Amino acid sequence: MSAYLIRRALEALLTTFLASLLVFAMVGALPGDPALVMLGDRATPEQLQALRAYLGIDQPIPVQYLRWIRRVLQGELGYSLINGYPVSRILVRAFPITLQLAGWAMLIVLLISFPTGVYVATHPRSRLSTLVNWYHGCALAVPVFWLGVLLSWFFGVWTRWLPPSGYIPFSENPMLWARNMILPGVTLGLGGGSIMGRFIQAALEDVLGRDYIRTARAKGLGERAVIWLHALRNALIPILTVFGIYAGFFIGGAVITESVFATPGMGTALWRAILSRDHLVTQSIILVSVIGFVLISLLVDVAYALVDPRIRHEKGAGQV
């Protein structure tokens, strides 16, 4: 077990290191003088020189990387070139909001995926199952940004049932907070609900044919207990991995959802940073997101190994 964990952790560390090189190379890859690109034509020579010294551009590239990574590890992510805020403060402010959005979306995902997945797996020939399959196909084809715009228009502008965009902190007004989070949550969670729903269905269908399910039925257990206690518990193992894959989809979707609903989270911060060429902020947000994504994948693998003994004993697990 521990050998597997250590190897997975080392792999994750290596991936993070390589990704950090890539993110670091972003600023280096800017055509021309990065300082000039960042500050623009109106910058004075003194400002340019100060930024060059700050970025350490006069140093050899490996030294630049080490200096940058040392600062990052100390939590010193630099300053926004647009408004002078410390990047760490921007992140600290934006991250909890994105996390709340993720929580709402996850709620939607669970509400959609479990009922549909279980229903279709247990009623494969029913007409409703066909309908659900159609729904999943459509939900996966609809682009996140259009769904957001459509929901915002229908519920926010046309019927006026919910605010079309914006964000109110929970501490200020819990009711308004919830009303503001529903539409972004649905926008982000709808596609994921269909991904997960299909996976739950496939995993459950696989499990339902097994011998122990027949045994459970044979000993007179009710159908509900068979499905929810025996089948679903075993089906949950492959479902776990989907969370790892889904996390990437989620992070990307969050950027788009936040920009549609003007939710001031990490996605909006990243989007603004890219549009205003605030490269230090862009760099930091992408690095933090990548680390988060790698951590989630690692946690999923660990959870997977915890519930499934075959994985921790298998040699070379996790390699294709």
Place this chain on the structure above:
Amino acid sequence: MKPRWNVSTLLLALLVFTALGAPIMARYDPLEMCKATVLALPSWAHPMGTDQFGRDILSRLIFGTRVALLIGVGATFMAVLVGVPLGVWSGLGGPRIDAIIMRGVDTLLAIPPVLLAMALVAILGLGSVNAAVAVAVVGIPQFARLARAGALSERGMEYTEAAVALGANWGRVAFRTILPNILSPIIVQVPIAVSRAIILEASLSFLGLGSQPPAPSWGLMVNESRNYMYAAPSYGIFPGILIALTVLSLNNMADLVRKWRRI
């Protein structure tokens, strides 16, 4: 089994025809502004209404088909062109080359697709060509992994050994012996990759990072429509429906291809 034609293949054929014949099919110039008909609702003259500059939405959608298909297919083509040889090389080149290439691929996979594309656009600069390049880079890992998995399993086959024994050089073994045998999963992946590329490009354009105004891009049109949701709700609805239908058809085509290649 022969591939069955259905609604989605017809729709895709229609889209390709639309893209090719856009100047003939569109009644108006997609960039022509008209002050008299700003934000008009659907009518005989403008079946899908007009936008904030009085441009005909249907004509813009027709020309937008070109942008979407060109970037979707082009980016996927680039991804296949880079990813497949990389994967084959990784599978055949020995453990060291395999480790190096796969680490690189895993690193690309460790960055969420939208984020990776945004980061690349941040480096390359805004615009449709750069967005296409970013979308292509995002697509490389999946093809590299598929090709590598195939190459690994075909490497030990007797016909590969026979080709090597007959004195075929490395390139011949890779591309004449192995590649034709690992094509099936790659071909199935192509329509899925195109649909992902179209969504990603539209998302980038929606965020203002892809095609720039006044280009008739579907994603950009949805973005511009947001400011006029009250006055002209139909403005943003049609481009979205078109994207969804295109993606739905491509995903359906992937299923057809899968049945056809018996995977």
